[in-house]
Amino acid sequence: MKRKIVFTMFFICLTYSLSAQSAQVKYDSIYAKSLGADAYGMKNYIVVMLTTGDSVINNKMIRDSIFGGHMANMIRMEELGKLVLAGPFHENDKGWEGIFILNVPTLEEAKSLLQTDPAIANHLLNTILVPWYGSAAIMEIPGIHEKIQKVSF
Secondary structure (H helix, E strand, C coil): CHHHHHHHHHHHHHHHHHHHHHHHCCCCHHHHHHHCCCCCCEEEEEEEEEEECCCCCCCHHHHHHHHHHHHHHHHHHHHCCCEEEEEECCCCCCCEEEEEEECCCCHHHHHHHHCCCHHHHCCCEEEEEEEEEEEHHHHHHHHHHHHHCCCCC
16 A cells, blocks of 8 residues: 555656646747747658668779768768768668658759769669658757767768
8 A cells, every 4th residue: 555655656746747847848939940840849851761772883992982972971961951860770681771861841852962972873872762740859960969979980
């Protein structure tokens, strides 16, 4: 019986604490606008699934050069505010190599931007593009990541 009372008291305190915290959150219209958020705090993006490409380049120097250009292009897209999130997948049987979330309004702009990537242009990576409606808060990821990244690519 004492456990039930203690658990109930804990649950009541936790619920009150969470509701008090959420009551303290204030909408910031200027901040929301700076992230491109709509009334729901959301915005449109293009998700790019990078898959194993159709080309095979066996020359290690050429392949390394192309993937070096791929990394440089990701940095460039991030500096332009177009690449919000990127990362490779672990080895898998689906041929999925990585993911980009692009801060662009159309598939056409995403396709144009992706053609500047040498790994995509040389067909070492293929792409699947899908419009996505997600939290505008992910626009903050590059700035946060910069603060926690110890080693650069």
